[in-house]
Amino acid sequence: MPRDAAEAMLPPKRSRGPIMTDLLELLRLAGPVVLSRLGIMVMGLTDAIVVGHFSARQLGFHAMAWAPTSVAVTATVGLLVGIQVMTARAIGAGNPHETGAVLRRGLVYSGWLGVGSALVLALLGPLFLHALGLKDGLADGATAPLVVFSLSLPVYAVSVALTFWLEGLGRPGPGAAMMWLANLVNLGANLLFVPGAFGLPAMGAVGGAWSTFVARTALALALGVYVLRMKDSRTLGVFDKPARDRPAEVEQRRIGYGAGASNFFEVSAFAGMNLVCGWIGSLAVAAYAVVLNVSAIVFMVPLGVATATAVQVGRAYGARDPEGMKRAGWIAFAAIAVVGIVFGLMLYPLRAWVALAYTTDPAALTLILPAMALSCLFFAPDAVQVVAAQALRARGEVWIPTVTHLISYALVMGPLAWWLAIPRGMGLNGVLISIIVTSFLAAAFLVGRFRMLDWRDRRAAQNA
DSSP states (O other): OOHHHHHHHSOOOOOOOHHHHHHHHHHHHHHHHHHHHHHHHHHHHHHHHHHHHHOHHHHHHHHHHHHHHHHHHHHHHHHTHHHHHHHHHHHHTTOTTHHHHHHHHHHHHHHHHHHHHHHHHHHHHHHHHHTTTOSTTHHHHHHHHHHHHHHTHHHHHHHHHHHHHHHHTTOOHHHHHHHHHHHHHHHHHHHHHTTTOTTOOOOHHHHHHHHHHHHHHHHHHHHHHHHHTOTTTTTTTTTSOOOOOHHHHHHHHHHHHHHHHHHHHHHHHHHHHHHHHHHHOHHHHHHHHHHHHHHHHHHHHHHHHHHHHHHHHHHHHHTTOHHHHHHHHHHHHHHHHHHHHHHHHHHHHHHHHHHHHHOOOHHHHHHHHHHHHHHTTSHHHHHHHHHHHHHHHHTTOOHHHHHHHIIIIIIIIHHHHHHHHTTTOOTHHHHHHHHHHHHHHHHHHHHHHHHHHHHHHHHHHHHO
8 A cells, every 4th residue: 555545544643732832842941951950959969968978067067158159149140041031032033143142241241240249258258157146156167168159150150151041042951961060070079078088188068169169160161162162153143243232231131130139039038047047056057958958959840940931931022922922831830830749749758868868967857857848838839939930031021020029038038937936936947937938929929910911911912
């Protein structure tokens, strides 16, 4: 029987609808991005595990040093989100050559951000720690690793710019692969520096910080070489000095300002929980570090989905497709809510095993286990809020997510955590309850705003 006749006898293939198409594209984009973001957290996890097994006290120093550094890191990431969004918009508008200009602007901006944040943290960070009145010598022990962490911020900012550009192009795979190679470098450096292998002095928390510096430098160099050697780098305008485009520059920074401010409020609030824990005691700081590290690893999945969502919504924005923006957003919200619930259900029965991977100290485990159980309750709303925030920024809504995060994290979470933990005497569990409440509040605000924009676009289409 001829092939054409045989194929004609088969049932017709069912074409994918737009919802399934967008969902599959979301998964295609999100998979490598999630692996990349998990790589970031595994780097921190490696530091925490190696330092924690070396000394629970050194883990407290490491956590306290990382807290102010994480604010600068996350603010820098937010300020560079414009690279990702503007690249996706250029692709959606059918102008790939413009993406080279986006990258060049982003690299210059990342350099300034990295150097500036390094100087501020190295000079003022130790003074800030000593002004907090922390117990058990935490400020003295955290000073040296804080300075070392700050030295890696310039190369980290450059690596973020390069990674975001590749993700905006819809090519997240290379960044993910190189992040995991950097993790191997970090693991080797930790095993060398923290306990003092091959005759080196044991460095504890400072060794963990130097390991991060080495790994981040290797990552930035690898990404830079990859971008320069891409086959279509000239087509994408990587080597072409762009004409000055002030509106594009302003828009790229404007997107970053909103995301950077949001990240600053959110991460400052989470880092501020270290301060509340420091008023409780050094073991509470170490226990919170473990719970936060596990939660942050889980958070990398919604953060990766948020990036994929921003790319999809950004493409639809560039193509002037309101229905595409709406569909991409709601598919992502539903998918990530399910993922958050599943993670909570998985971690709860395994929390004891997970905690033992960090420490075997009985006193620390007494604090960690109930706090980790509570953390399972905020995975879903926290996931939805970060995806909704990125979807809003990609469709041009920059400042509403920022105001939402200011209200939720700066004005609600911090005071509520202090009140529950100290005056109410709930300790570390009070800190976790405040995070749960705030996550639901932020998710409700942001999803509600996305829905309002859908209604606005529908009215505009009806009146056109």
